[in-house]
Amino acid sequence: MSLPTPSMPTAPPSADAGAPLNFVNVLHTMLGVSDKVSDLIFSPGRPPQIELLGKLQPVQVTGLDKLTPAHTAAIAKILLSNQQNAVESLSQHGSADVSFSVPGFSRFRVNIFMQRGTHAIVMRVIPSRPPQWSDFNLPEALQQIADLKTGLVLVTGPTGSGKSSTLAAIIDLINETKHYHIITIEDPIEFLHQHKNSTIHQRELHTDTPDFARALRAALRQAPKVILVGEMRDRETIEIALEAAETGHLVLSTLHTIDASKTVDRIIGVFPKNEEPAIRARLANVFRFIVSQRLLPRADGRGRVAAIEILKATSRTRQYVEQGESEGKS
Structure with missing residues (x-):
């Protein structure tokens, strides 16, 4: 307000x-x-x-x-x-x-x-303006996210680790370099993005939509290229996010997990055990990056710096996600 x-x-x-x-x-x-x-x-x-x-x-x-x-x-x-x-x-x-x-x-x-x-x-x-890519010393590999056409990108970490800022910087990079329709679903809206080359619509829970799942399903009918979901909190939201990534959208979201393997376990864990093989196969097919980060104090005491772990989708990492602990490769 x-x-x-x-x-x-x-x-x-x-x-x-x-x-x-x-x-x-x-x-x-x-x-x-x-x-x-x-x-x-x-x-x-x-x-x-x-x-x-x-x-x-x-x-x-x-x-x-x-x-x-x-x-x-x-x-x-x-x-x-x-x-x-x-x-x-x-x-x-x-x-x-x-x-x-x-x-x-x-x-x-x-x-x-x-x-x-x-x-x-x-x-x-x-901050009074959304974070820009140039504001952070983020790994160059993450710039590739702006060029993705489809798939799922997750930024994970504990509370206060800068997940929202990293995602906002990625959205700003897409906004500057692509001519896309972008929809964000947030609780609440944090950074107010201005239209640049892209058109951005930001929806807030309880003001513009009752919940993540309903807004995400509606987004599939709103012709976006990119969908940002503030947090994948429950099974229904995760299910629809996978569906969106499978049907030609780039989906960005966050989870409160500490590393890539825990992220996979968290997603798989919300589904019944008998669905695990199918969910692992779907996740292996759609994930593009799992970025885990936390903020650490600088050695000189002047602020904090992000420590970032990146799991990028390759044939080997997809195999690890799909086979999981059955092959000792969670």
Whole structure:
């Protein structure tokens, strides 16, 4: 959601100050610490915190020496404003994902969750423009993804490993070099891509579509060349992604796995055991790249660098995927 004006969102009065706190001012203070802040964390009993180069550190905000449950509940209310699906998700399931923006300042991917009966909030900072290929020192082999016509490309890694940024850079490269129709399905939308040589349509869960599987099936009738699925979360989504890759589309997605072999195991594992041979054969036929990455601290302490493992489809790697552990080659 977008804030109508920076002055509207306010948290309740603090114990130290009689006036309500302006939430946008809080965001300005926290992001003002460094341009390398990746996350903002609001937790009862702690001051507002930022994650900077992989480490949490408190930020001094006037009137917020220590957050109370009332503070985090009020911040959650601001973030959830007019998003009924997210409100229901928080009530029924204990967590909700939303996007949040302050026009002219910054955008965030937000997760609000309940813990010990109180609200806690993590806000991932999204750069004002989508990552470009030139922004990262990515392996040259990954440039080949932009030239693929069909197949499945997976970017995997733990939370906060840069998967979304890598995929966004690949989408931007395709956008600049190809004249394609691209559809993204995200929860929520992170990077806002502009039309370049390609035309990009971005669909957000709960706003534009109820779930990944339904949006992905609909995409098959929308004539895209490239489909980005934010995450392959369940059997139905994986099934349709395989179908899309088999029917002439390039499908890009992510999984929370640590390496290529675990990625294959995760995909196979969502299907019944009796379907394993058929799914292995289908996956071996459609996968083009499995890119596993994580962020490691630089030796000089100046930020982090991506460590990347690439499994490219060759006759040998396809054989490994298809035969799996039966041949000791998972």
